[in-house]
Structures are given as structure tokens and as C-alpha cells.
Amino acid sequence: MTITPPALSVFEALESEVRSYCRGWPAVFDRAQGSYMYDEDGHTYLDFFAGAGALNYGHNNPVLKRALLDYIERDGVTHGLDMGTTAKRAFLETFQNTVLRPRDLPYKVMFPGPTGTNAVEAALKLARKVKGREAIVSFTNAFHGMSLGALAVTGNAFKRAGAGIPLVHGTPMPFDNYLDGRVPDFLWFERLLEDQGSGLNQPAAVIVETVQGEGGINVARTEWLRGLADLCKRRDMLLIVDDIQMGCGRTGPFFSFEEAGITPDIVTLSKSIGGYGLPMSLALFRPELDIWEPGEHNGTFRGNNPAFVTAAAALDTYWADGQMEKQTLARGEQVEQALREICEEHVRLGAEYRGRGLVWGLTFRGSGGRSPEGHSTDHTRASAVCARAFELGLLVETSGPQSEVVKLLPPLTVSPEELDEGLRTLARAVRETA
Incomplete structure (x- = not known):
């Protein structure tokens, strides 16, 4: 289809230059339903972006919409700080019965604020308070948010530079396969911990993504995650899993770490936990870590009651019978097969793919940048593919430190035909x- 970019508008005249997604998708969107978005000129777009993972159940999911409208129409509480409300009670009971108890997870639930970076800040603060130490270990190509504490454990140089001040008390270690399998897992990390002359202060915690979304769809092996959990236990460090983008079923199971059979000390959730795209985040942690004083970490919008309503409806609808995980894994096989065929067709471009569940990346070996494993990659081609996809009616974005990966993040509710x-x-x- 032919897309005519909007003329100079209020967006360009008034909105900050910091805006980004709209530059790659020069359209003015008007409505959305399921896996599709529609612009004001009548063009249709299949959405393989899903609100950067905030719309696992699609746009304006009818079941969640009905629950939200019913709640609003009866004048349900919208803003409640951390007061007790019927909406919060219903969410907590549903979360406990649908998610925590079936997985034998004993976590306490904290509402730290509406965004993922709020949850990460709370997790880091709690880990430091519990252990009485400042240092946090993160991993190469990690992304944990845009506030200062989260940026300190983020790898991307461009995003880190935006802080404008030193980002301290965070130490990066090699993510799984960062050294291309040439060095045993955690050899460097453990040696630094053992050596009193290494300069690494004893960390309070380690924070990790099981699949690095913004970092380029880098998938950690289950054995690597188990090794990391074991290292944390042996070395008296808390293990924090950032499941903000990969949780809520994105990789198949509700939590992305389930496949590895580990139980993190702290877990952060956001994005799709609200179900409908409404702002909401959680920090989950073992009960013995709950040493907060009342009000020690708070925020005006930590009790988003409409999000409690849609979150509970999403859990009841999609997670009560175990079918969502099976469906996501089946859809993932469909994606993998298609990506395999694309890569076989474009061997000369060095096309490669990686992913789990319904998060996948397609990259091209070239001369434009370097992959997490150190291979040369062509970031201009990934951008060109995304731009052409938009012209053809498909929304996909790039990820990775050089924007060298075409990232696929369709709604979990996508049909086989839409996929x-x-x-x-x-x-x-x-x-x-090509």
C-alpha cells in the first residue's frame, strides 16, 4: 500500500524531539482491535510490536474491555494510592490462585509504581537494604529501564549517556554466549568474587533477563540460568529476574524462568501484567526479604485500580487452564519455521534467527555493527526491512545495541492465519x- 507521511503537524511543532517510534511509522493511528491497528487514512497494519510487549492479549481485548467498562460505569475507584480496594483484593486473590500457588511460589507482592523501571528501582533498593551492600551485577547488552538506578545496570551506551551523571554501583558481566562459547560459564565472574584484589565489591544482587529483548533477542540457555542461580546462592547474592517484557507468557510459561526450574529471590513484572495496556508493575520477592518500613518506597500511582480489574480478567481468561502456554509454544514453532525459510533463502546475507515462544529476532551478518557474540552485523539492513514492512502494512521494530535485529513481538492472541x-x-x- 502507499503511505503518505502526515504533513507538518502538532506532533512535530509541539512534541519533543525525543519521540522515536513515530519516526519509523509515519502514520496517525486512530483505532486498534486484536492484532491490527488502523490509521486515520484507513490503512490497516498487522501489529507485531504489541506495545513493546504491553499488549500480549491484543488491542482492546473484548473480555478485558467489558470488565473495564463495567467497573468504570459503576463508579469503581480509579485512584487509590495503596489503600485497600475491592479491585486490588480481586487481583491479589486471582494472582495468588492462578499464578503463584500453582507454581509453588511464595512471593509477597509490591506495587512500586506504574512502570517497569519503577519495579526495577524497587528491586535494587530492596536488595541493597536486605544485604547492606551497594554493588549490583548486571550483564552485557542488558536493558532494565531509563531511570538512574535502572540505567546503571543497563548496557546500552546511548541510553546510559542520557543520564548525564556517573552511573555507579553496577558491574557488567558477560551474558550467556557473549564470548562465543570460548570461556566456561561464569569463569570471570567467580574469579573476581574470589580475588580480594579484583576491585569488585561483594554484590548485593545480580539482575538478569532470561531473554534480552531490547539487547537483541539474546536467549539464555536453561543450564546457564541454573548455573547463575547456583552461583548466587553459593556467593550470598540475591537473584533478580527482570521479567518485564518476557513475563506474562511471552516465552510460553507465565514466567520466563520457569523452563530453567529456578526460583529467583526477586522478580519484576510490568507491561502485560495489566492486561489491557494500562500502566501497572509488580515487584515480587521472598517473604523473608520483606523488610520495608511503611511508606519507605511509595508513589502516587502505585494503585492503578482499572489495571487491577483488567489484570484479574486476563488471568482468569487466559491462565486458569494452561492453554495459553501451549498455544504460545505452538505459535512459536510457526514463527521459527518461517524464519528458518527466510534464512535459507538469504544465506548470502548471513541471515540468522533466534528466540523463544513469541519473541524472535532476525539479524544479518555484515559490516555495520557487532552482535552480542562479537560477530559483524548489518544494522542498516534490519532498519530497511522494518521500513519496508511498514509500507507493506506490518509493524515490526529493531532492537540490539546497533538496531541490528528485526524484532518480532506479536500478541499472544494472534491467530495462525494472522501470524x-x-x-x-x-x-x-x-x-x-536484499
């Missing part, structure tokens, strides 16, 4: 930019 449509469009976009 096939999007994958065929992606294949065409790659072909036409």
Missing part, C-alpha cells in the same frame, strides 16, 4: 530489501 500473513509480509520485506 502467517505477517510472516509472509516479513519475508517479502526481506526479499525486496
Whole structure:
């Protein structure tokens, strides 16, 4: 289809230059339903972005919308700080019965504020308070948020530079396969911990993503995650899993760490936990870590009651019978097969893919940048593929430190037919930019 970029508008005249997604998708969107978005000129777009993972159940999911409208129409509490409300009680009971108890997870639940970076800040603060230490270990190509504490454990140089001040008390270690399998897992990390002359202060915690979304769809092996959990236990460090983008079923199970059979000390959730795209985040932690004083960490919008309503409805609808995990894994096999065919067609471009569940990345070996494993990558091609996909009616974004990865993040509710449509469009976009 032909897209005519909007003329100079209020967005360009008034909105800050910091805006980003709208630059890659020059359209003015008007409505959305399920896996599709529609602009004001009547163009249709298949959405393989899903609100950066905040819309696992699609746009304006009818079940969640009905629950939200009913709540608003009866004048349910909208803003409640951390007061007890019927909406919060219903969410907590549903979360406990649908998510925590079936997985034998004993976590306490904290509402730290509406965004993922709020949850990360709370997790880091709690870990330091519990252990009485300042240092936190993170991993290469990690992304944990844009506030100062979260930036200190984020790897991306461009995002870190925006802080404008030194980002301290965070130490990066190599993520799984960062050294291309040439060095045993955690050899460097453990040696630094053992050596009193290494300069590494004893960390309070380690924070990790099981799949690095913004970092380039870097998937940690289950054995690597188990090794990390064991290292944390042996060395008296808390293990924090950032499940903000990969939780709520994105990799198949509700939590992305379930496949590895580990139980983190602290877990952060946001994005799709609210179900409908409403702001909400959680910090989950073992009961013995709950040493907060009342009000020691708070925020005006930590009690988003409409999000409690849609979150509970999402859990009841999609997580009570175990079918969502099976469906996501089946859809993931469909994506993997299509990406394999794309890569076989474009061997000369060095096309490669990686992912789990319904998060996948497509990258190209070239001369534009470097992959997390140190390989040369072509970041301009990934951007060109995403741009052409938009022209063809598919929304996909790039990720990775050089924007070298085409990132696929469709709603978990996407149908096989919609998935096939999007994958065929992606294949065409790659072909036409080759």
C-alpha cells in the first residue's frame, strides 16, 4: 500500500524531539482491535510490536474491555494510592490462585509504581537494604529501564549517556554466549568474587533477563540460568529476574524462568501484567526479604485500580487452564519455521534467527555493527526491512545495541492465519530489501 507521511503537524511543532517510534511509522493511528491497528487514512497494519510487549492479549481485548467498562460505569475507584480496594483484593486473590500457588511460589507482592523501571528501582533498593551492600551485577547488552538506578545496570551506551551523571554501583558481566562459547560459564565472574584484589565489591544482587529483548533477542540457555542461580546462592547474592517484557507468557510459561526450574529471590513484572495496556508493575520477592518500613518506597500511582480489574480478567481468561502456554509454544514453532525459510533463502546475507515462544529476532551478518557474540552485523539492513514492512502494512521494530535485529513481538492472541500473513509480509520485506 502507499503511505503518505502526515504533513507538518502538532506532533512535530509541539512534541519533543525525543519521540522515536513515530519516526519509523509515519502514520496517525486512530483505532486498534486484536492484532491490527488502523490509521486515520484507513490503512490497516498487522501489529507485531504489541506495545513493546504491553499488549500480549491484543488491542482492546473484548473480555478485558467489558470488565473495564463495567467497573468504570459503576463508579469503581480509579485512584487509590495503596489503600485497600475491592479491585486490588480481586487481583491479589486471582494472582495468588492462578499464578503463584500453582507454581509453588511464595512471593509477597509490591506495587512500586506504574512502570517497569519503577519495579526495577524497587528491586535494587530492596536488595541493597536486605544485604547492606551497594554493588549490583548486571550483564552485557542488558536493558532494565531509563531511570538512574535502572540505567546503571543497563548496557546500552546511548541510553546510559542520557543520564548525564556517573552511573555507579553496577558491574557488567558477560551474558550467556557473549564470548562465543570460548570461556566456561561464569569463569570471570567467580574469579573476581574470589580475588580480594579484583576491585569488585561483594554484590548485593545480580539482575538478569532470561531473554534480552531490547539487547537483541539474546536467549539464555536453561543450564546457564541454573548455573547463575547456583552461583548466587553459593556467593550470598540475591537473584533478580527482570521479567518485564518476557513475563506474562511471552516465552510460553507465565514466567520466563520457569523452563530453567529456578526460583529467583526477586522478580519484576510490568507491561502485560495489566492486561489491557494500562500502566501497572509488580515487584515480587521472598517473604523473608520483606523488610520495608511503611511508606519507605511509595508513589502516587502505585494503585492503578482499572489495571487491577483488567489484570484479574486476563488471568482468569487466559491462565486458569494452561492453554495459553501451549498455544504460545505452538505459535512459536510457526514463527521459527518461517524464519528458518527466510534464512535459507538469504544465506548470502548471513541471515540468522533466534528466540523463544513469541519473541524472535532476525539479524544479518555484515559490516555495520557487532552482535552480542562479537560477530559483524548489518544494522542498516534490519532498519530497511522494518521500513519496508511498514509500507507493506506490518509493524515490526529493531532492537540490539546497533538496531541490528528485526524484532518480532506479536500478541499472544494472534491467530495462525494472522501470524502467517505477517510472516509472509516479513519475508517479502526481506526479499525486496536484499
